[in-house]
Amino acid sequence: MKIFDELQLSGEEEIEKASRSLRAMSHPLRLKILCTLSETEKSVQDIVDHVGTSQSNISQHLAILRDKEIITSRKDANKVYYRLGDTRTVGLINMAKNVFVGE
Amino acid sequence: MKIFDELQLSGEEEIEKASRSLRAMSHPLRLKILCTLSETEKSVQDIVDHVGTSQSNISQHLAILRDKEIITSRKDANKVYYRLGDTRTVGLINMAKNVFVGE
DNA sequence: TCGTAAATTTATTATTTCATGAATTAATTA
DNA sequence: TAATTAATTCATGAAATAATAAATTTACGA
Secondary structure: OHHHHHHOOOOHHHHHHHHHHHHHHOOHHHHHHHHHHHHOOEEHHHHHHHHOOOHHHHHHHHHHHHHOOOEEEEEEOOEEEEEEOOOHHHHHHHHHHHHHHOO | OHHHHHHOOOOHHHHHHHHHHHHHHOOHHHHHHHHHHHHOOEEHHHHHHHHOOOHHHHHHHHHHHHHOOOEEEEEEOOEEEEEEOOOHHHHHHHHHHHHHHOO
16 A cells, blocks of 8 residues: 555664654653653653652653653753653554553 | 543553553664564565564564564464554554654 | 475673762752 | 752663574475
Protein backbone atom coordinates (compact mmCIF):
# COMPACT_ATOMS: atom_id res chain seq x y z
CA MET A 1 0.00 0.00 0.00
CA LYS A 2 1.84 3.03 -1.29
CA ILE A 3 0.14 5.53 0.97
CA PHE A 4 1.34 3.70 4.03
CA ASP A 5 4.84 3.47 2.68
CA GLU A 6 4.99 7.22 2.34
CA LEU A 7 4.09 7.72 5.96
CA GLN A 8 6.74 5.46 7.32
CA LEU A 9 10.17 6.10 8.60
CA SER A 10 12.69 6.29 5.84
CA GLY A 11 16.24 7.36 5.75
CA GLU A 12 18.88 6.82 8.33
CA GLU A 13 18.43 10.22 9.97
CA GLU A 14 14.71 9.85 10.57
CA ILE A 15 15.21 6.42 12.07
CA GLU A 16 17.97 7.71 14.31
CA LYS A 17 15.99 10.73 15.41
CA ALA A 18 12.84 8.79 16.22
CA SER A 19 14.90 6.12 17.91
CA ARG A 20 16.70 8.60 20.16
CA SER A 21 13.45 10.28 21.15
CA LEU A 22 11.67 7.01 21.84
CA ARG A 23 14.61 5.80 23.84
CA ALA A 24 14.58 9.00 25.86
CA MET A 25 10.97 8.52 26.88
CA SER A 26 11.27 4.79 27.45
CA HIS A 27 12.85 4.97 30.90
CA PRO A 28 10.32 4.32 33.69
CA LEU A 29 11.21 7.46 35.63
CA ARG A 30 11.15 9.57 32.50
CA LEU A 31 7.80 8.12 31.48
CA LYS A 32 6.50 9.02 34.93
CA ILE A 33 7.86 12.53 34.55
CA LEU A 34 6.06 12.92 31.22
CA CYS A 35 2.82 11.67 32.71
CA THR A 36 3.20 14.10 35.58
CA LEU A 37 3.81 16.98 33.19
CA SER A 38 0.78 16.14 31.08
CA GLU A 39 -1.50 17.91 33.54
CA THR A 40 0.43 21.11 34.00
CA GLU A 41 3.93 22.48 34.17
CA LYS A 42 5.80 21.72 37.36
CA SER A 43 8.92 22.77 39.19
CA VAL A 44 11.72 20.29 39.70
CA GLN A 45 10.78 19.90 43.34
CA ASP A 46 7.14 19.24 42.36
CA ILE A 47 8.37 16.52 40.02
CA VAL A 48 10.57 15.03 42.71
CA ASP A 49 7.56 14.88 45.04
CA HIS A 50 5.36 13.24 42.41
CA VAL A 51 7.85 10.81 40.98
CA GLY A 52 10.21 9.93 43.81
CA THR A 53 14.01 9.37 43.78
CA SER A 54 16.56 12.11 44.45
CA GLN A 55 16.56 15.62 43.07
CA SER A 56 19.92 14.97 41.49
CA ASN A 57 18.58 11.93 39.70
CA ILE A 58 15.47 13.76 38.50
CA SER A 59 17.60 16.62 37.26
CA GLN A 60 19.66 14.26 35.14
CA HIS A 61 16.56 12.66 33.64
CA LEU A 62 15.10 16.09 32.94
CA ALA A 63 18.31 16.99 31.14
CA ILE A 64 17.95 13.96 28.89
CA LEU A 65 14.35 14.85 28.02
CA ARG A 66 15.30 18.51 27.56
CA ASP A 67 18.18 17.60 25.29
CA LYS A 68 15.82 15.71 22.98
CA GLU A 69 13.43 18.65 23.14
CA ILE A 70 10.69 16.45 24.57
CA ILE A 71 10.25 18.96 27.38
CA THR A 72 11.09 22.63 27.74
CA SER A 73 12.02 24.68 30.78
CA ARG A 74 11.38 28.15 32.05
CA LYS A 75 13.10 29.77 34.97
CA ASP A 76 11.07 31.84 37.39
CA ALA A 77 13.10 33.40 40.16
CA ASN A 78 14.50 30.58 42.18
CA LYS A 79 12.74 27.76 40.44
CA VAL A 80 12.79 26.02 37.11
CA TYR A 81 9.50 24.94 35.63
CA TYR A 82 9.19 22.15 33.10
CA ARG A 83 6.46 21.44 30.61
CA LEU A 84 5.91 19.16 27.63
CA GLY A 85 7.45 20.41 24.43
CA ASP A 86 4.61 18.94 22.42
CA THR A 87 1.30 17.99 24.02
CA ARG A 88 0.89 15.24 21.45
CA THR A 89 3.45 13.38 23.51
CA VAL A 90 0.62 12.49 25.87
CA GLY A 91 -1.29 11.00 22.96
CA LEU A 92 1.75 8.97 22.05
CA ILE A 93 2.02 7.60 25.57
CA ASN A 94 -1.65 6.72 25.63
CA MET A 95 -1.32 4.97 22.30
CA ALA A 96 1.64 3.00 23.63
CA LYS A 97 -0.46 2.06 26.60
CA ASN A 98 -3.28 0.84 24.38
CA VAL A 99 -1.01 -1.17 22.16
CA PHE A 100 1.36 -2.62 24.72
CA VAL A 101 -0.37 -2.54 28.07
CA GLY A 102 -4.06 -2.63 27.29
CA GLU A 103 -5.79 -5.94 27.24
CA MET B 1 -9.12 17.15 33.35
CA LYS B 2 -10.39 13.87 34.77
CA ILE B 3 -11.02 12.17 31.45
CA PHE B 4 -7.41 12.56 30.47
CA ASP B 5 -6.20 11.30 33.81
CA GLU B 6 -8.12 8.09 33.33
CA LEU B 7 -6.39 7.42 30.07
CA GLN B 8 -2.91 7.84 31.36
CA LEU B 9 -0.39 5.46 32.67
CA SER B 10 -0.90 4.75 36.30
CA GLY B 11 0.53 2.17 38.60
CA GLU B 12 4.03 0.87 38.65
CA GLU B 13 3.28 -2.18 36.50
CA GLU B 14 1.74 -0.22 33.63
CA ILE B 15 4.64 2.20 33.62
CA GLU B 16 7.14 -0.65 33.64
CA LYS B 17 5.37 -2.54 30.90
CA ALA B 18 5.04 0.43 28.59
CA SER B 19 8.59 1.41 29.34
CA ARG B 20 9.97 -2.01 28.46
CA SER B 21 8.03 -2.12 25.21
CA LEU B 22 8.99 1.38 24.18
CA ARG B 23 12.59 0.69 25.02
CA ALA B 24 12.50 -2.47 22.95
CA MET B 25 11.33 -0.62 19.87
CA SER B 26 13.61 2.36 20.40
CA HIS B 27 16.78 0.77 18.99
CA PRO B 28 17.50 1.93 15.44
CA LEU B 29 17.89 -1.58 14.06
CA ARG B 30 14.75 -2.76 15.81
CA LEU B 31 12.82 0.26 14.53
CA LYS B 32 14.00 -0.63 11.05
CA ILE B 33 12.91 -4.20 11.56
CA LEU B 34 9.45 -3.07 12.62
CA CYS B 35 9.17 -0.79 9.60
CA THR B 36 10.22 -3.65 7.37
CA LEU B 37 7.62 -5.93 8.90
CA SER B 38 4.84 -3.37 8.49
CA GLU B 39 4.37 -4.39 4.86
CA THR B 40 4.32 -8.13 5.22
CA GLU B 41 5.81 -10.96 7.21
CA LYS B 42 9.41 -11.80 6.37
CA SER B 43 11.95 -14.50 7.00
CA VAL B 44 15.05 -13.74 9.04
CA GLN B 45 17.16 -13.71 5.90
CA ASP B 46 14.72 -11.29 4.26
CA ILE B 47 15.08 -9.01 7.26
CA VAL B 48 18.86 -9.26 7.15
CA ASP B 49 18.76 -8.22 3.49
CA HIS B 50 16.50 -5.26 4.18
CA VAL B 51 18.06 -4.01 7.36
CA GLY B 52 21.73 -4.89 7.15
CA THR B 53 24.14 -6.18 9.84
CA SER B 54 24.78 -9.85 10.55
CA GLN B 55 22.24 -12.62 10.85
CA SER B 56 23.38 -13.26 14.38
CA ASN B 57 22.80 -9.66 15.32
CA ILE B 58 19.38 -9.57 13.69
CA SER B 59 18.44 -12.76 15.46
CA GLN B 60 19.28 -11.23 18.81
CA HIS B 61 17.23 -8.14 18.09
CA LEU B 62 14.33 -10.29 16.92
CA ALA B 63 14.52 -12.19 20.19
CA ILE B 64 14.18 -8.95 22.13
CA LEU B 65 11.12 -7.88 20.13
CA ARG B 66 9.67 -11.38 20.38
CA ASP B 67 10.19 -11.48 24.12
CA LYS B 68 8.17 -8.27 24.54
CA GLU B 69 5.53 -9.76 22.21
CA ILE B 70 5.95 -6.90 19.78
CA ILE B 71 6.45 -9.42 16.99
CA THR B 72 5.48 -13.07 16.60
CA SER B 73 7.14 -15.87 14.69
CA ARG B 74 6.05 -18.83 12.67
CA LYS B 75 8.27 -21.63 11.48
CA ASP B 76 7.84 -22.98 7.97
CA ALA B 77 10.17 -25.83 7.11
CA ASN B 78 13.63 -24.43 7.22
CA LYS B 79 12.75 -20.83 7.77
CA VAL B 80 11.27 -18.65 10.50
CA TYR B 81 8.88 -15.91 9.50
CA TYR B 82 8.27 -12.86 11.62
CA ARG B 83 5.34 -10.49 11.67
CA LEU B 84 4.06 -7.65 13.82
CA GLY B 85 2.18 -8.79 16.89
CA ASP B 86 -0.14 -5.81 16.64
CA THR B 87 -0.54 -3.82 13.44
CA ARG B 88 -1.23 -0.71 15.51
CA THR B 89 2.50 -0.70 16.16
CA VAL B 90 2.91 0.90 12.75
CA GLY B 91 0.53 3.65 13.79
CA LEU B 92 2.57 4.18 16.89
CA ILE B 93 5.76 4.53 14.88
CA ASN B 94 4.13 6.99 12.51
CA MET B 95 2.86 9.01 15.42
CA ALA B 96 6.34 9.07 16.92
CA LYS B 97 7.62 10.27 13.57
CA ASN B 98 5.08 13.07 13.45
CA VAL B 99 5.78 14.21 16.98
CA PHE B 100 9.55 13.84 17.09
CA VAL B 101 10.82 14.01 13.56
CA GLY B 102 8.22 16.41 12.23
CA GLU B 103 8.70 17.66 8.74
C1' DT C 1 23.76 -40.52 6.37
C1' DC C 2 26.43 -36.56 5.08
C1' DG C 3 26.62 -31.93 4.02
C1' DT C 4 24.55 -27.58 3.87
C1' DA C 5 21.59 -23.63 4.83
C1' DA C 6 18.78 -21.09 8.33
C1' DA C 7 18.48 -19.58 12.65
C1' DT C 8 19.56 -19.35 17.40
C1' DT C 9 22.61 -19.43 21.31
C1' DT C 10 26.71 -18.58 23.83
C1' DA C 11 30.88 -16.10 25.11
C1' DT C 12 33.56 -12.16 24.96
C1' DT C 13 34.52 -7.39 24.93
C1' DA C 14 33.51 -2.50 24.61
C1' DT C 15 30.38 0.90 25.45
C1' DT C 16 26.58 3.11 27.53
C1' DT C 17 23.44 3.97 31.16
C1' DC C 18 22.01 4.67 35.75
C1' DA C 19 21.90 5.83 40.77
C1' DT C 20 24.45 7.80 44.43
C1' DG C 21 26.71 11.33 46.78
C1' DA C 22 29.63 15.34 46.86
C1' DA C 23 30.58 19.80 44.91
C1' DT C 24 28.87 23.86 42.48
C1' DT C 25 25.98 27.63 40.78
C1' DA C 26 22.28 30.85 41.28
C1' DA C 27 18.69 33.28 43.59
C1' DT C 28 16.43 34.44 48.00
C1' DT C 29 15.95 35.93 52.54
C1' DA C 30 17.38 36.82 57.25
C1' DT D 1 26.93 39.56 53.97
C1' DA D 2 25.79 35.05 55.69
C1' DA D 3 22.71 31.36 55.40
C1' DT D 4 19.37 28.83 52.89
C1' DT D 5 16.80 26.85 49.09
C1' DA D 6 16.52 25.18 44.25
C1' DA D 7 18.71 23.11 40.73
C1' DT D 8 22.53 21.45 38.09
C1' DT D 9 27.00 19.33 37.43
C1' DC D 10 30.60 16.11 38.25
C1' DA D 11 32.82 11.76 39.60
C1' DT D 12 32.33 7.05 40.74
C1' DG D 13 31.17 2.24 40.45
C1' DA D 14 27.74 -1.15 39.23
C1' DA D 15 24.66 -2.94 35.88
C1' DA D 16 22.71 -3.27 31.32
C1' DT D 17 23.39 -3.23 26.12
C1' DA D 18 25.17 -4.20 21.86
C1' DA D 19 28.31 -6.05 18.19
C1' DT D 20 31.36 -9.67 16.91
C1' DA D 21 32.74 -14.26 16.37
C1' DA D 22 32.38 -19.04 17.43
C1' DA D 23 29.50 -22.97 18.57
C1' DT D 24 25.05 -25.23 18.34
C1' DT D 25 20.51 -26.72 16.77
C1' DT D 26 17.21 -27.92 13.23
C1' DA D 27 15.57 -29.18 8.90
C1' DC D 28 16.28 -30.13 4.29
C1' DG D 29 18.31 -32.30 0.01
C1' DA D 30 21.88 -35.08 -2.41
